[in-house]
Amino acid sequence: MQQNSEEGRRSSSALQAPSPREREEGEDIAIIGGGIIGICAATLLSEAGRSVTVFDRTGICEETSSGNAAALAFTDVLPLAHKGMVKQLPKWLADPLGPLTIPPAYLPKLLPWLIRFWRAGAPKHYQASLATQAGMMRLAEAEWMGLLDRSGTRPMLHEDGSLELYESEAEFRASLSGWAARERFGIGFRHVEGEEIAALQPGLAPRFVKGTFVPGWKTVADPKLLGKAVWAYAEKLGARFEHARVERIEADAKGATIVLADGTRRTAKKLLIAAGAWSHLLARNLGDRIPLETERGYNTTLPVSAFDVKRQLIFSGHGFVITPLETGVRVGGAVELGGIDRPPNFARSKAMLEKAKRFLPGLDPSGGREWMGYRPSLPDSLPVIGAARAPNVFYAFGHGHLGLTQAAATGRLIRDLILGQTPPLDLIPFRAQRF
Template sequence: MSKTVAIIGAGIVGVSTAIWLLRDGHKVILIDKAGPAAGTSYGNGGVLASCSCVPVTGPGLIRKAPKMAMDPNQPLFLKWGYLPKLAPWLWKYLSHANEADTRRIASAVVNIVGDSLADHQALAAGTGADAFIKPSDYLFIYNDRAHFDADALGWDIRRGHGFTWEELEGDAFRAYDNVFAPELGMAIKLANHGRISDPGAYVKALAAHAGSQGARFVKAAVEDVRIENGAVTGVIAEGATIACDACVVATGVWSGPLAKKLGVKVPLESERGYHLELWNPSFMPRSPVMVASGKFVATPMEGRLRLAGVVEFGGLEAAPSKAPLDLLRKNAKAAFPGLTWDREEEWMGHRPAPADSIPVIGEVPGASGAYMGFGHHHIGLTGGPKTGRLLAQMIADKKPNIDVGVYSPARYISNN
């Protein structure tokens, strides 16, 4: 039976959901206060990072975090005046910094991101947006083998989920790509990954395709969801009701207030992310890379090299900080000796971070037709197409081929 579905949020999750619903014969209304790809879907690192299932909250983070936050050379920044408001979320977040929870979270996340390249290719097929998808390797770059061995738990978890890789040291690394500083002596090369050559244009192209297939666009802020007799009948946007049979809350870090109105109290914070784009660089790495020493990603894109990966906690209201961008610039110069560029573009955006590091995906108990899809931290682009497909299957009353219970909003209803 065809349904009319209002999707709140036109980032990668919302647009992916729209396309899969349209292919299944449903009617779609995409509602966004700023238009497609106006937020994090524009500014992400651009890597289809299938192997990025290991959460930041690994063992030892509780001990390391205070030192990192006070060291300007570490990729973690904190606006100290925000700490009192952050503290309840931070306490829950750090409570997962142990091996058992790290493995549990990774097992949940890998089902969303583990086939990212294929998921994006399936989503973009026939849309024109597939031109932005570039299959590639993905490299993790370390100073030496001892540096790599310090990440043993993460790699053990990846191995357990079927990831394989090639270890390149010395001459073998230089033969693959010789643009890196000599002190970076080892690379882990994972095949079957990919990159998006222009994330903002990619999501806008997907949205345009959705429009060509009949999706209706509304530029407005949604204030509430109308529930009658336990079921969704519409959403309220700027005072007007838009009738629908189902709705999806997919507004990233701004999903919290709507979720709360639906009875779902998600401990959600902004993982403020920065990128620095170096336009017309004198050279680029062969593949997207994660430089482990600086915890930053460098991704070749159309006409520029995008650097991303710094994390700052400071809420939604504070202006961008200078220090994270300075660190990205400093780390890039250290990793890529001799690199020059014509101009720079800076960006700061808000990545949605639930305290348990697992996305919120699924139907709200007690509110038939109300669905949620948000909370992917820094891997929203990677996991967007799979999330959209799962939501489309749930809305159509089809059973997904994975256990989706771990993502359910139900986990935030009781004991809150």
């Protein structure tokens, strides 16, 4: 666990234990996971008039959802397996502090996932994966804009676009097929160079020969603050939070049972598992074996005064971004496929910060706060959204880099499933049983 914030424990609802009557009768809908996926699902279900209780071991938006790169990346429709990662793997793996690393001792355990990832990148899967992601992103944008308005959090949205940067003509040309794919789905962008790059981000090092500006790219003021603000709206609608570690779950035709670490049990008519990188461990209790891995992401958040960053800067060749937040300048990204038990390797954060200093020569690297989080990732880059093998249990996890981006869409899909309504997307590509 990378965080254990007392702030989350002191949340206004965190210490509200269920009344004796509620314990006897059970919950209407229980959600395991207080990250952005669980928060959005709870909010949309509460808007529909359902009684919802969220269980989490630390608090609302206190773990991985608190420290991400803050992007609402609705234009990021290319599945990870199709972004050239397979071709880049040998070069990246040769650098222990590069964009992607695998601790050697973890490689045998990871190998089955890597094989699935490699297969997912095959050309025969490309169009279907692209169309699925594009549909999910259209829904995500519509649902987020509506939820931001209803929750009063629209002022936390930044619509400054993004600037992806290339250090050579060869790197730029390698990106063109991906931009052509985005163009087919109506995603706007323009390639820039020279003075246009300088105008979009003053102070960049001259090493960047080309760039691509995406006006539709959005970020949020701070992902942790946004999650807590959306949750405050859900609380006003009646949603509740219980600070508890879940050890085991059971389910039958009557409902679901949650067994907590202290031995107490909670029952619910419906249960949603949205516990991020730990979700697949709970799914095993129900007979669903889901090949989830953790992309451990690192960042350093510098003071706001570190540099005047105008919009999110994307250094795809190096696997990291720089994001201007209201609470600081966040330098982070990269991937470490290393599971949930290994201690953090903050040398990775320092390596990205060193690169950031070269890319933005005026950057002040002092006063930073390092962080590591677990991105729950599936080999085909699509989350699991849908019904479990067991009755009355639903899954919403495995969003990889796109948890914040796709959270409101996932909440909508889960709400429709639990209410017995027809969801706006075909959920077959997201089913847990596809593996």
